[in-house]
Amino acid sequence: MPESVAVVPFVVLSAGVLGGAVLVLLSRNVVHAAFWVLEVMLAVAGLFMLLSAGFLALVQIMVYAGAVSVLLLFTIMLTLRSREDAVRSLDLSWQAGVIALMVFAAIWTTISGFQLAIPTAPAITPGVADFGKLLFQGWALPFEIASVVLLIALVGVVWWLGDDR
Amino acid sequence: MTVGPSAFMVLAGALFCIGLFGALSKKSTVLVLMCLELMTNAVNINLVAISRFVTPESLAGQFAAAFIMVVAAAEVGLGLALVLALFRRTRTIELDQVNRLKG
Numbered sequence: 001m002p003e004s005v006a007v008v009p010f011v012v013l014s015a016g017v018l019g020g021a022v023l024v025l026l027s028r029n030v031v032h033a034a035f036w037v038l039e040v041m042l043a044v045a046g047l048f049m050l051l052s053a054g055f056l057a058l059v060q061i062m063v064y065a066g067a068v069s070v071l072l073l074f075t076i077m078l079t080l081r082s083r084e085d086a087v088r089s090l091d092l093s094w095q096a097g098v099i100a101l102m103v104f105a106a107i108w109t110t111i112s113g114f115q116l117a118i119p120t121a122p123a124i125t126p127g128v129a130d131f132g133k134l135l136f137q138g139w140a141l142p143f144e145i146a147s148v149v150l151l152i153a154l155v156g157v158v159w160w161l162g163d164d165r
Numbered sequence: 166m167t168v169g170p171s172a173f174m175v176l177a178g179a180l181f182c183i184g185l186f187g188a189l190s191k192k193s194t195v196l197v198l199m200c201l202e203l204m205t206n207a208v209n210i211n212l213v214a215i216s217r218f219v220t221p222e223s224l225a226g227q228f229a230a231a232f233i234m235v236v237a238a239a240e241v242g243l244g245l246a247l248v249l250a251l252f253r254r255t256r257t258i259e260l261d262q263v264n265r266l267k268g
Contacts, residue, residue, distance in 0.1 A: 025186065025200075033196060044206050044210060051173075051217040059234060079249065099186075107182070108178065114171070139228050142232060146235040
């Protein structure tokens with residue numbers, strides 16, 4: 001395991017994340033935007049690998065790249081009345097841009113005033129086995145609650161989209 | 166050459182703000198949901214990075230990120246079901262045209 005985070009993969013993956021996110025906003029075609037979301041998800045999975053979080057990278061690829069982007073494409077295709085509906089105007093409002101810039105300025109100020117005790121990554125990198133052990137020791141109750149949340153979401157979706165009585 | 170935690174925090178902040186910009190300005194419900202996904206991913210990057218740099222042995226940030234993924238999966242499932250229900254009822258997914266409380 002590497003003791004620190006290398007610059008070159010970080011720059012490449014960051015460019016993938018930020019470029020993909022900008023292209024989500026700038027795609028006129030909704031289907032293209034969905035594929036750029038998929039690219040951002042994969043780049044984030046790469047960042048997780050870079051941070052020695054292999055299990056989360058796997059879950060990211062399975063849940064986001066596998067399930068969420070397919071769901072997005074599925075919904076886009078079900079809600080398009082004709083092929084031309086996929087192409088739309090950019091809809092970028094300057095008011096939203098001002099709010100986003102203000103939030104970014106606030107985040108930037110906080111980060112530049114933030115001094116972390118450890119500037120380089122520690123060498124300890126627990127693997128998937130430690131993740132599983134800790135999950136079922138200290139985090140067992142949140143884990144069960146998470147499964148109940150997923151069950152409720154599943155029942156809710158089926159009930160919502162069931163036949164109109 | 167190595168990267169410190171603040172680089173990850175700036176990256177996550179930038180991704181969050183791009184997502185926020187999109188979520189506030191887009192007029193298609195599906196695109197708004199996509200931008201919300203970008204924002205949750207930014208939060209996850211931040212959690213995993215801070216966990217890696219500060220407490221790598223307790224994995225707390227990774228667990229928090231895993232639970233955020235669970236909630237985000239439930240959220241996108243329900244959100245897209247809501248979009249489909251909306252489309253069935255009004256035949257449109259444009260946010261500008263969904264302005265009535267009465268169905």
